[in-house]
Amino acid sequence: xxxxxDRPADVVNHGQLPDKRIGFFGSYAHSIDAKGRIIIPNAYxxxxxxxxxxxxxxxxxxxxxxxxxxxxxILDELNAMNQRKPFVQNYxxxxxxxxxxxxxxxxxxxxxxxxxxRQRMLGEARDLEISGGFxxxxxxxxxxxxxxxxxxxVNRESILEQVGDLDTN
Numbered sequence: 001x002x003x004x005x006d007r008p009a010d011v012v013n014h015g016q017l018p019d020k021r022i023g024f025f026g027s028y029a030h031s032i033d034a035k036g037r038i039i040i041p042n043a044y045x046x047x048x049x050x051x052x053x054x055x056x057x058x059x060x061x062x063x064x065x066x067x068x069x070x071x072x073x074i075l076d077e078l079n080a081m082n083q084r085k086p087f088v089q090n091y092x093x094x095x096x097x098x099x100x101x102x103x104x105x106x107x108x109x110x111x112x113x114x115x116x117x118r119q120r121m122l123g124e125a126r127d128l129e130i131s132g133g134f135x136x137x138x139x140x141x142x143x144x145x146x147x148x149x150x151x152x153x154v155n156r157e158s159i160l161e162q163v164g165d166l167d168t169n
């Protein structure tokens with residue numbers, strides 16, 4: 001009897017095991033303390049690893065915590081862009097100068113957000129939404145997250161139609 005028959009259906013992938021993917025999911029409400037620290041939700045700590053990278057989200061609308069291998073993939077992608085184009089230079093320079101490697105949370109899961117990154121991405125916000133972005137943890141101003149949720153709700157039908165029209169191949 002083939003060994004694939006002993007595995008659950010979601011594990012069988014043309015005779016091979018699927019990628020071991022760790023994704024970040026869910027949404028949590030947190031606040032920045034007086035020292036500029038946040039608490040990383042327990043659900044994200046193991047997947048981030050002992051050390052991880054921190055920087056802006058790709059759209060510069062928040063702070064992202066990246067597992068190191070995901071951050072390396074992003075750096076490879078950025079470095080593959082045509083660096084002779086001024087807009088590419090500007091984008092990558094802003095990304096690099098707001099990014100930090102070898103970040104560690106303390107034993108209680110607290111993480112100090114670097115002041116420049118915090119100010120540029122979160123402004124004066126104290127209330128935050130910390131949510132999963134599949135490949136990274138996303139930290140945004142709670143008021144902006146609420147506005148994005150409302151925008152999605154208002155435009156849901158149009159968004160679903162556009163998603164339905166996408167070619168997934």
